[in-house]
Amino acid sequence: MTAVGEREAVIRQWFDMWLRQEDLGIDGMFAEDVCYIESWGPQYDSRAAVRHWFREWNARGKVLVWEIKGYFHREDRTVVEWYFRNQMNDGRVEQFDGLSLVEWTPDNKIRALKEFGCNLDRYDPYRDGDAPQFRDEKTKWF
Numbered sequence: 001m002t003a004v005g006e007r008e009a010v011i012r013q014w015f016d017m018w019l020r021q022e023d024l025g026i027d028g029m030f031a032e033d034v035c036y037i038e039s040w041g042p043q044y045d046s047r048a049a050v051r052h053w054f055r056e057w058n059a060r061g062k063v064l065v066w067e068i069k070g071y072f073h074r075e076d077r078t079v080v081e082w083y084f085r086n087q088m089n090d091g092r093v094e095q096f097d098g099l100s101l102v103e104w105t106p107d108n109k110i111r112a113l114k115e116f117g118c119n120l121d122r123y124d125p126y127r128d129g130d131a132p133q134f135r136d137e138k139t140k141w142f
Contacts, residue, residue, distance in 0.1 A: 004073050006108045011068070011080055011100075014110075017054070018063040026051045031109045039098060039117035061088040065095075078102045084117075096120055096140075 001009070010029045017024045026047060030036075036044040036053075044050045065085040072079040080102065085095035096117045103112040119140050125132035 003108060004071075007073070007078050007102070007104060008071055010108060010110065011071070011078065011102065015066040015068065015082070018058075018066055021058045021062060023051070023054060026054065029110055031105050031111045034110055035112045036110075037114045039096075039115035061086050076104045076106075078104070 013024055014029060017026075030047045030050055032047050034044070034047055034050060036050050042053075044053050063084070063086045065083060067083045069081040069083065072081075078101075080100045082098050082100070083095070084098055085093065087093045096119060098115055098117040101112075101114045101116070102110055105111045123135065125134050127133070
């Protein structure tokens with residue numbers, strides 16, 4: 001398998017782990033000193049922290065959909081475009097489009113991963129004229 005194929009397989013396995021709520025190989029896919037940053041702010045600075053977060057989060061909710069739309073590769077980096085939807089145990093549902101910027105080690109483990117999100121509740125603030133009309137609501141940072 002090529003490096004690109006191996007990298008895509010690691011990413012697909014990571015997404016599948018969330019969908020199945022089962023650790024299928026965190027130790028084999030992340031560098032020991034990985035830095036993982038979620039789109040809304042939390043940061044995990046080791047493989048052990050990623051493992052703890054994965055287990056703890058899956059006790060509070062379930063990923064319903066994490067669909068990969070495409071990959072973009074360049075040297076030791078991959079960008080993954082995706083759609084994500086989850087439901088927390090309290091009934092709250094969250095969904096958004098996103099990107100992950102993945103930095104790889106020479107042996108195709110994830111050294112760093114940053115997520116970026118895009119709100120699905122979109123609108124045109126100029127629909128009614130030249131002055132923008134923004135919604136009066138709390139901004140969601142993904």
